[in-house]
Amino acid sequence: MTSTTRTVDKMAVTVAIVGGGAAGLVAAIHAARLGADVTVFEKNDRCGRKLRITGKGRCNVTNHCTRDEFFANITGNARFLFSAWDRFSSEDTEAFFEELGVPLKVERGNRVFPVSDKATDVVDALVRECRRTGVQTLHETVTELLLRDGRAVGVQTARGARLFDTVIVATGGASYPLTGSTGDGYRFAEAAGHTVLPPTPSLVPLVEEGSFCASVQGLSLRNVRLSVRDTATGKTVFEDFGEMLFTHYGLSGPLVLSASAHLADATRGRYEVSIDLKPALDEKTLDARLLSDFKKYQNRDFLNALADLLPQKLIAPLVARSGIDAHKKVNAITKEERAALLALLKDLRVRIRGFRPIAEAIITKGGVALPEISPRTMESKKVKGLYFAGEVLDLDAYTGGFNLQIAFSTAVLAGESAACAEVQE
Numbered sequence: 001m002t003s004t005t006r007t008v009d010k011m012a013v014t015v016a017i018v019g020g021g022a023a024g025l026v027a028a029i030h031a032a033r034l035g036a037d038v039t040v041f042e043k044n045d046r047c048g049r050k051l052r053i054t055g056k057g058r059c060n061v062t063n064h065c066t067r068d069e070f071f072a073n074i075t076g077n078a079r080f081l082f083s084a085w086d087r088f089s090s091e092d093t094e095a096f097f098e099e100l101g102v103p104l105k106v107e108r109g110n111r112v113f114p115v116s117d118k119a120t121d122v123v124d125a126l127v128r129e130c131r132r133t134g135v136q137t138l139h140e141t142v143t144e145l146l147l148r149d150g151r152a153v154g155v156q157t158a159r160g161a162r163l164f165d166t167v168i169v170a171t172g173g174a175s176y177p178l179t180g181s182t183g184d185g186y187r188f189a190e191a192a193g194h195t196v197l198p199p200t201p202s203l204v205p206l207v208e209e210g211s212f213c214a215s216v217q218g219l220s221l222r223n224v225r226l227s228v229r230d231t232a233t234g235k236t237v238f239e240d241f242g243e244m245l246f247t248h249y250g251l252s253g254p255l256v257l258s259a260s261a262h263l264a265d266a267t268r269g270r271y272e273v274s275i276d277l278k279p280a281l282d283e284k285t286l287d288a289r290l291l292s293d294f295k296k297y298q299n300r301d302f303l304n305a306l307a308d309l310l311p312q313k314l315i316a317p318l319v320a321r322s323g324i325d326a327h328k329k330v331n332a333i334t335k336e337e338r339a340a341l342l343a344l345l346k347d348l349r350v351r352i353r354g355f356r357p358i359a360e361a362i363i364t365k366g367g368v369a370l371p372e373i374s375p376r377t378m379e380s381k382k383v384k385g386l387y388f389a390g391e392v393l394d395l396d397a398y399t400g401g402f403n404l405q406i407a408f409s410t411a412v413l414a415g416e417s418a419a420c421a422e423v424q425e
């Protein structure tokens with residue numbers, strides 16, 4: 001057997017791609033554009049099921065950012081992505097989708113969306129381009145990788161063994177398993193001799209220790225400031241302004257999901273969330289506002305004096321927390337009691353018990369260990385002809401389109417490398 005590099009002129013390199021999600025489809029297109037004979041194996045009856053629900057159905061495809069901003073938004077292992085970003089940056093992602101007929105727009109925080117606000121347009125464009133470039137899609141579940149003499153030589157499905165020159169694993173993480181990402185790639189990687197860092201949830205709702213959130217469940221707050229303090233170190237690990245939601249188990253919403261990515265280990269009681277319900281008012285202004293409302297409602301019970309200031313659902317639980325008698329007349333509330341209420345409005349605390357399960361996470365942290373993968377090609381250092389791309393790798397980022405950018409950047413490198421690989425004759 002000899003090793004040769006097949007080119008477009010010779011017999012095409014055959015590439016199997018396991019997973020027809022964000023990374024799999026983009027890898028397929030780039031491999032096919034280099035003349036490879038590409039087959040995508042997708043377990044669902046449609047490709048890109050997770051992609052269709054990204055960005056609340058609008059798909060935040062990437063972030064219109066600089067190189068430095070991109071790397072600042074990767075939670076760890078950013079250096080691994082240097083080559084992938086250099087080959088396919090967010091600017092390339094934007095050009096790629098525009099070229100595929102998906103006009104894009106940039107929104108707050110440099111988040112890039114299709115002008116149509118439809119994630120399905122993104123998936124349809126990828127599927128169309130796969131077809132145009134001759135990619136074959138088989139709706140079959142890969143059950144194992146075929147390995148021989150330290151090389152990947154094909155895949156096994158229920159319909160039998162299929163041989164290929166190279167194999168790309170793009171099976172995604174373990175979150176939202178109903179979309180097809182059930183962590184199969186971790187098993188494939190381990191069987192190939194790779195280390196897999198335990199998959200844990202990231203960008204995930206938080207579970208509270210008490211029952212305050214349950215008492216206001218369903219309430220969504222638009223303009224709050226949320227910070228998270230690590231009680232073990234006393235440090236504030238996250239602080240931002242935006243939208244959040246109280247649920248029966250704790251906290252959710254964009255602000256909370258972003259915060260979760262900054263919590264290394266959400267063990268019982270370690271983190272405490274602080275919500276500033278009135279971030280636009282400093283303490284002096286808020287106190288003046290309280291005084292004015294208290295004057296207006298001076299003869300009412302305290303419980304009935306906060307309707308101008310707070311959503312109805314929040315009033316009774318906050319009054320209970322304030323320690324002030326709900327039925328005390330407003331004109332009898334002391335200066336100290338008003339100060340306690342003010343402190344509560346600026347610093348409503350929720351103790352965190354842990355994360356919601358990985359199935360509810362937007363992203364899986366952990367995955368195939370990066371020291372065992374070549375950052376220039378995405379090829380396994382343990383098994384020749386085996387490549388990894390997307391969320392199956394031990395890479396993740398904050399919200400804003402960065403996670404899809406990771407999938408695309410790694411996919412382009414994997415697709416092109418797999419298409420140009422030296423193959424056994």
Ligand SMILES: Cc1cc2nc3c(=O)[nH]c(=O)nc-3n(C[C@H](O)[C@H](O)[C@H](O)COP(=O)(O)OP(=O)(O)OC[C@H]3O[C@@H](n4cnc5c(N)ncnc54)[C@H](O)[C@@H]3O)c2cc1C
Pocket residue numbers: 018019020021022023024041042043044047048049050051053054055056059060061062140141142143170171172173175176179180181182183184185361362363389390391392400401402403404405407
């Ligand atoms: C609700 C939600 C919203 C999100 N919104 C955004 C957003 O707006 N912007 C952003 O950047 N990121 C977003 N993300 C994250 C983003 O979707 C992922 O980072 C991205 O989809 C990862 O791409 P992937 O190709 O690695 O995996 P996936 O997109 O999960 O694709 C993996 C594919 O592999 C298939 N597969 C798995 N195992 C097998 C097997 N054994 N055989 C055959 N096929 C298999 C699966 O069916 C699936 O289609 C969101 C995630 C969620 C859950």
